Amino acid sequence: MALVSAGVLVFVVLAVLVLKRDHLQLPAAVQPNPAGAHPESGNFDFLRIPSVWMCFAFFFFYALILSIVQAFAPEAARQLHGMPLQLVATCLSVYMLCSAGGMVVGGFLAADPARCERVVALGLGFAAAVAVMLALFKLPGALVPVLFGVMGFATGTGAPSRDLIVKRATPAHASGRVYGVVYSGLDIGQALAPLIFGRLMDQQHYRGVFLGLALVQGVLIFTAFSVKKARRLSLAAA
Numbered sequence: 001m002a003l004v005s006a007g008v009l010v011f012v013v014l015a016v017l018v019l020k021r022d023h024l025q026l027p028a029a030v031q032p033n034p035a036g037a038h039p040e041s042g043n044f045d046f047l048r049i050p051s052v053w054m055c056f057a058f059f060f061f062y063a064l065i066l067s068i069v070q071a072f073a074p075e076a077a078r079q080l081h082g083m084p085l086q087l088v089a090t091c092l093s094v095y096m097l098c099s100a101g102g103m104v105v106g107g108f109l110a111a112d113p114a115r116c117e118r119v120v121a122l123g124l125g126f127a128a129a130v131a132v133m134l135a136l137f138k139l140p141g142a143l144v145p146v147l148f149g150v151m152g153f154a155t156g157t158g159a160p161s162r163d164l165i166v167k168r169a170t171p172a173h174a175s176g177r178v179y180g181v182v183y184s185g186l187d188i189g190q191a192l193a194p195l196i197f198g199r200l201m202d203q204q205h206y207r208g209v210f211l212g213l214a215l216v217q218g219v220l221i222f223t224a225f226s227v228k229k230a231r232r233l234s235l236a237a238a
Contacts, residue, residue, distance in 0.1 A: 044177075052178055054227040055166045056185045061220045062162065063189025065155065068213045069095055072197045074148075076206040077134060083141035094145045095152035102156025109157060113168060116161035120224045123158035127151045128217035135210035155217075165227050 017024065047053075074091040077083055083091075102123070109119045130151040134144070170178045200208045 047181070051227055052170075052181065054223060055178075055182045058162070058165070058220065058223045058227060059182055059185035060189040061216050061223060063186040064193045064216045065213065065220065067190045067193035068197055068209065068216070069148075069151075071194065072201055072209050073134075073213065076201065076209040077144045077148075078141075079204070079206045080134070080210075081139050081141050081144050083144050087141065087145055091145045091148040094149040098149040098152035099156035099159075102153040103159045105153075106157035106160045110160040110164055113164050116164045116168075117224045117227075119161040120158035120165070121221045123154045123156075124217045124221050127154040128214040130154070131210045131214040131217065135207045135214070162224075165224060 070092060074088045077091060078085065078088050106119065106123070110116060127150075130147050133139075134147060139147070166179065166182055167175075197209055197212060200206075200212065
């Protein structure tokens with residue numbers, strides 16, 4: 001029923017887009033280069049821009065976080081904290097709902113693009129602290145879904161800033177190509193996460209799942225600031 005409902009919803013959205021397509025068309029406009037680089041002459045010249053690959057790495061590690069939370073963290077929490085089985089799925093639901101709420105708040109925080117990296121760092125830093133708490137402390141089972149919600153909200157606040165980081169690193173006339181390369185990091189990260197964290201689950205290293213989650217969140221903070229540094233180098237070179 002869930003699969004059928006999701007499929008029907010897709011066709012509803014498609015119908016709205018077709019019926020209202022005239023309202024969605026925008027006139028073509030020449031946009032200034034947000035990365036400070038000159039327009040690229042070749043279709044693949046943008047691949048030489050370091051900030052593009054830093055954005056790819058950012059989305060790769062972001063996908064690792066999402067995969068860990070979706071596939072492994074709830075069961076690892078059950079094993080560590082004796083959480084009732086019926087609360088396992090609740091952890092993921094609470095995480096996703098709170099993440100959506102965090103995105104709403106994060107949209108207002110991203111009003112100033114200059115602080116995007118700091119918003120991402122604060123949100124992910126707080127989420128990493130929660131992950132370490134889940135790994136190292138013995139907690140009541142009823143408290144675990146609450147902490148998942150806190151972690152989801154903190155992570156969600158950085159989502160709008162995440163997209164602006166990519167936008168600011170994109171050279172003129174290459175948005176589609178850059179987003180295609182950068183967002184492929186999501187699929188690659190989600191493909192590799194089970195090979196690493198599924199192994200930890202098989203070996204019953206449940207604490208390692210949360211410690212690994214915190215580590216990836218820390219690496220993601222470093223990657224966000226590395227994008228900013230790479231963008232500054234591009235501006236200096238231009």
